Amino acid sequence: MDRRSFLKTTAATATLAGLGLPAWASDEPLKIGFIYVGPVGDMGWSYQHDVGRRAIEEALGDKVQTTYIENVPEGPDAERALTQLALEGNQLIFATSFGFMDATVNVAAKFPNVKFEHATGYKRSENLGTYDARFYEGRAIQGTIAGRMTKTNKIGYIGSFPIPEVIQGINAAYIHAKKVNPDVEIKVVWAYTWFDPAKEADAAAALIAEGCDFVLQHTDSTAPQAKAQEAGNVYTFGQASDMEAFMPSPRVASTIDNWAPYYVERATAALEGTWSADATWGGIGTGMVKIGEITEAVPAEVKAEAEKLIEMIGSGEYHPFTGPLNKQDGSVWLAEGETPDDGALAGLNFFVEGVSAEMPK
CATH class of the missing domain: 3.40.50.2300 (Response regulator)
Structure with a gap:
């Protein structure tokens, strides 16, 4: 995974209405980071989130650059991993497990100009949204x-x-x-x-x-x-x-977490300056399940x-x-x-x- 640093845009760039969060107006790609509680090869939860990460790359091409850290234990290690991603210049960071919640809250407070999203949690702030599936x-x-x-x-x-x-x-x-x-x-x-x-x-x-x-x-x-x-x-x-x-x-059917459309939508919003700290809970009707x-x-x-x-x-x-x-x-x-x-x-x-x-x- 490429973890090159880049110069962040200045405060003079466009801002999100009412939030003061910088929209993306740079020749550099928008860097997007993920942390996973398991390995990407688990063929279950973390794998499916990584399918969504790759969908961002496919949909948005050289406008974005994604990276991930896998096998992150819930607790202090999550805070370190999230901090690492923020320090490396990621401007949109997804924390993909319930037990990452408090770590995400803490790191989001330290990096108010970075957009964070937490899967399956309920704590939000100006730069921290949540998303979940039914x-x-x-x-x-x-x-x-x-x-x-x-x-x-x-x-x-x-x-x-x-x-x-x-x-x-x-x-x-x-x-x-x-x-x-x-x-x-x-x-x-x-x-x-x-x-x-x-x-x-x-x-x-x-x-x-x-x-x-x-x-x-x-x-x-x-x-x-x-x-x-x-x-x-x-x-x-x-x-x-x-x-x-x-x-x-023995597998006669399955419940599939379809994160890809959501991730593409949120990455696009970050690029276009329309991202906000929302709470999303989708199900079969929305295609998230x-x-x-x-x-x-x-x-x-x-x-x-x-x-x-x-x-x-x-x-x-x-x-x-x-x-x-x-x-x-x-x-x-x-x-x-x-x-x-x-x-x-x-x-x-x-x-x-x-x-x-x-x-x-």
């Missing part, structure tokens, strides 16, 4: 397929960390599996990592040993797919990227049902969290026909009724 919409599709196809009535879920994003996914998968199969139950194993193939394989093995014939995941490697393939008669879904190497079975090919391992009638649900969610006709729904303790969460607002979802910290797993403290 992954729970994809989990609803997975739950529907798993609920229809399971023979053991046991669905497994590998959780990374007990944060709202992950809790949303577990709940959405269970709700929709239960809708099509009243006998289904969901078992959760917490891996406490985003990317660790050994831990992910162990978690998958534990779920399979408990009789789960579907294994869903909110972790980033293909290790659960490999473990399912080894076990036989166990199905999985691609996570973050398509993970097509495991088609048609895509459902990968549903394979021939899925019965035709189940595929049709899943495709109908995709259409209804994408059009806004149906919300995956539509009442009546109770909390795990039996108290009412959503009344008949009621749906939660985004604030309630962003702070979701409980399982729905019927999920037997305990919430980690």
